[in-house]
Amino acid sequence: MHPSPPYAVRLADEIARQIQVLNNHLAQLPAGQATQVLGRILDAEDGLLGRVTSLVITGSHFAKDHAERGALPAEVWLALGRAANQLDDIGLDLDEHADTIRALDTGPTTGAAAVQPAASALVVRRRR
Template sequence: MSHPVPYPIGLADEIARQLHLLAEHVAVLPPAQATQVIAHIINPDDGLLDRVIGLVSVSSTFAKVQAKGGALPAEVWLALGRAAMDLDAVGSDLDEHRATLLRFGAQSGTSAAKPPAPAPLVVRRHR
């Protein structure tokens, strides 16, 4: 007889399934809608990426407590902490472009003017 899956693991599996479904939708949405969805995902206040960063951060805090108690190697805690910081940095980088995505989504949905000129795909980062 199989053991029932604990609720948090089932929840994680369902969220992963939903994320896959969302990715499939974004892949086929019209450009205006896709950019609006992407802008919503990267919203730094309550977007999906913000929630993932929070989950990894909580996981890092949990691992820290467990590592201090000797139950987990410190490397696990450090890796989760580094992942949380890296994701937060990525979120900050993406937030710089959120307004552009929202503006593009709003313009594309309301006007049938000439298509935008292609942009170069190599961009120099400035910090």
């Protein structure tokens, strides 16, 4: 008989499963509810994105300590550090649009006379 995995491993597996459930729900929610969920997911500090970023940062600290002792290759620490930095940058980029996402949830406040937003061509911008 195999020993049961440690609690933290079971927790990580459960969180991954819950994220998949959330993904499935998000794909099927009406626009207003999806906007609410998306706003919470993308919150750079308290949302899912912020928490995952924090988790990767913690993993980077762990890897640094182990790399300094020779237990892990330095490349592992560097890769986790890069991932943490990139996630943080993504969070900052998305944070610029948080108000727009929240505004979709509230909708127009002026009633029936409100002008519907015009569709625009999708333009890909990349900032480096």
